[in-house]
Amino acid sequence: MRFLHTSDWHLGKTLKGRSRSDEHEAALSEILDLVRREQVDCVLITGDLFDSQAPPPESERLAFNFFSELRGLNVSAVIIGGNHDHPRRLLAIRDVFRLIDIHVRPEPVRPVDGGVIQLQKNGERAEIAVLPFVTAGRIEDAAKLMGPEIERFQGYAERIAAMSDTLTKSFSAKTINLLMAHLYVDGAQTSLSEREIHVAKPYAVSPQTFPSTAHYIALGHLHRPQEVAAPSRAMYAGSILQLDFGERDQQKRVVVIDAKPGRPAAVESYPLASGRQLRDVSGTLDELKAASESFGNDLLRVTIKVDKPTSGTADTVRDILPNALEIRLDYPRQEAEPMQIAGADPHDLFTRFYMHQRASSPSDEMSALFRKLYEEALDASV
Numbered sequence: 232m233r234f235l236h237t238s239d240w241h242l243g244k245t246l247k248g249r250s251r252s253d254e255h256e257a258a259l260s261e262i263l264d265l266v267r268r269e270q271v272d273c274v275l276i277t278g279d280l281f282d283s284q285a286p287p288p289e290s291e292r293l294a295f296n297f298f299s300e301l302r303g304l305n306v307s308a309v310i311i312g313g314n315h316d317h318p319r320r321l322l323a324i325r326d327v328f329r330l331i332d333i334h335v336r337p338e339p340v341r342p343v344d345g346g347v348i349q350l351q352k353n354g355e356r357a358e359i360a361v362l363p364f365v366t367a368g369r370i371e372d373a374a375k376l377m378g379p380e381i382e383r384f385q386g387y388a389e390r391i392a393a394m395s396d397t398l399t400k401s402f403s404a405k406t407i408n409l410l411m412a413h414l415y416v417d418g419a420q421t422s423l424s425e426r427e428i429h430v431a432k433p434y435a436v437s438p439q440t441f442p443s444t445a446h447y448i449a450l451g452h453l454h455r456p457q458e459v460a461a462p463s464r465a466m467y468a469g470s471i472l473q474l475d476f477g478e479r480d481q482q483k484r485v486v487v488i489d490a491k492p493g494r495p496a497a498v499e500s501y502p503l504a505s506g507r508q509l510r511d512v513s514g515t516l517d518e519l520k521a522a523s524e525s526f527g528n529d530l531l532r533v534t535i536k537v538d539k540p541t542s543g544t545a546d547t548v549r550d551i552l553p554n555a556l557e558i559r560l561d562y563p564r565q566e567a568e569p570m571q572i573a574g575a576d577p578h579d580l581f582t583r584f585y586m587h588q589r590a591s592s593p594s595d596e597m598s599a600l601f602r603k604l605y606e607e608a609l610d611a612s613v
């Protein structure tokens with residue numbers, strides 16, 4: 232059987248207010264092309280389908296169109312919930328999706344309740360164990376629900392490990408064995424674009440948590456595509472677009488897995504070309520103007536070198552570089568001498584602070600305003 236693993240779509244995510252919808256649509260259609268070309272039997276989506284708990288209708292349209300296209304190709308899919316997905320929103324579509332052979336699992340459940348999905352194709356059987364994201368606040372309940380024997384385990388990582396054991400018990404030499412999980416594996420590389428609180432303790436799970444009996448472990452949550460050293464082959468497919476500047480330079484991809492019972496799977500990455508590149512550029516206004524052609528379609532974070540900040544610089548940059556999403560000014564700031572605050576004249580302190588920030592002295596008007604405010608504050612404090 233052949234599987235395509237993709238993850239962390241984050242449909243609906245904007246970057247500095249810029250919609251990524253066109254890029255998402257292109258990337259999903261690129262994935263559909265791969266599904267056709269590589270004769271994939273089942274698509275594995277390891278969470279964070281949507282960026283927000285209440286995704287815009289446009290994002291839902293992209294997702295639903297993708298799945299109806301899959302149906303047209305007679306390809307099944309398994310979707311697990313990520314930390315960005317709303318479990319009950321996924322639950323709402325679960326039964327309808329079931330009718331088109333798309334299996335949605337918003338939260339961890341016992342093997343008999345759908346925690347292991349059995350897929351039959353061409354005389355082969357796959358056991359797909361699923362471990363959707365669960366918060367630290369809900370892990371105890373989730374573990375209890377999974378099996379009373381798990382109750383003795385303490386802590387997030389230990390409970391996840393016990394749940395993984397329970398879910399993968401049916402893996403055998405006669406079946407194709409897959410585990411899907413949305414979680415943070417200790418030691419894996421983050422991109423600063425994941426939700427920070429969910430890629431730190433207590434969420435770090437040891438790679439030794441995973442079984443040695445899997446053909447492939449499909450991981451979601453981290454946006455950087457990477458393989459994880461674990462007892463079975465384990466990969467973060469990564470996001471399908473560079474979602475934030477922390478992901479610039481990352482080649483996005485999907486993974487195709489060819490698996491047969493009783494032997495190791497063939498695992499191959501396919502780069503995705505649809506998303507626009509995110510890029511850091513810096514220089515003077517003239518330098519950037521001269522180089523603007525070479526930036527192509529890239530979305531830019533611009534550092535502009537100026538002598539001193541003047542209003543309107545950002546607008547000028549946007550005129551030259553319409554793809555500039557973030558603009559920072561870089562100018563020589565006066566070296567801050569250690570400030571002796573005690574006993575110093577407040578107006579003098581203000582002047583030095585202003586010069587440090589703006590590289591010019593405050594105007595007479597500004598100085599007068601400071602004095603006035605300072606006196607008012609003194610009056611108010613007596």
Ligand SMILES: [Mn+2]
Pocket residue numbers: 278279313314315413425451452453
């Ligand atoms: Mn996530």
